[in-house]
Amino acid sequence: MSFLRDLGFEDVHVSAHFDCFHGTKKESTARKYGVRGANVFARKSNRL
């Protein structure tokens, strides 16, 4: 998430993960590359 902070976003954090490929044809590919869905929050700095 460092790229978001570098762009001037604050309070950057992942609030949840989701196994969105579970049961799909791409489940093994997703596991191979460690791919998951995630909720990410960021706030634009009030100085920008």
Add this chain to the structure above:
Amino acid sequence: MAIACPVDLDTQVLRSEVSKVYSRVANDPNGDFHFHRGPAYAAQFLGYDPVELAALPPECTASFAGIANPHAIAPILPGETVLDIGCGAGTDLLLAARKVGPGGRAIGVDMTEAMRDRARVSAAAAGLTNVEVHRADATALPLPDVSVDVVISNGVLNLVPEKEKAFIEIRRVLRPSGRLHLADIVLDAELGEDVRRNIDLWTG
């Protein structure tokens, strides 16, 4: 999220392939895809409220193909202006429209015509008059600077090759202290260049 894109990746081909896949999702939501779709998936896998989903037109929610839940990240408030980047058939967009109410705006952008058409029809069917849908991609948002309170996006930015450009656009349109509710793919490790160059892995 992998930000860097191989310099020789043909981004026009990628855009075209992404658009083809999601046109199929819009026109044939029950077709054969490598990912889950629909309201049951949204409720069971991603924590969407099934009552809220049931209140939306089925032609909208049938094509839902998100990978996380931007509505679970933080509240969206009445009167706010929300931008949904890659709004698809409109599930997240219409949920946002209900939250911001008649005093707010819910703006969707999508590069796939079939999805935009479905979102507009669904907004009308739901009786929502605070929804607008525009043709655009994430790297050139058709909105003025500092005009948006919340940007949401669900399973879209991972498909954008020029990610830095997209996030600079998000920063541009957000008001100071505006929020980004990003629902997207994360990886445990950076992908190799050969993987990032494989368009089949981008589109499934």
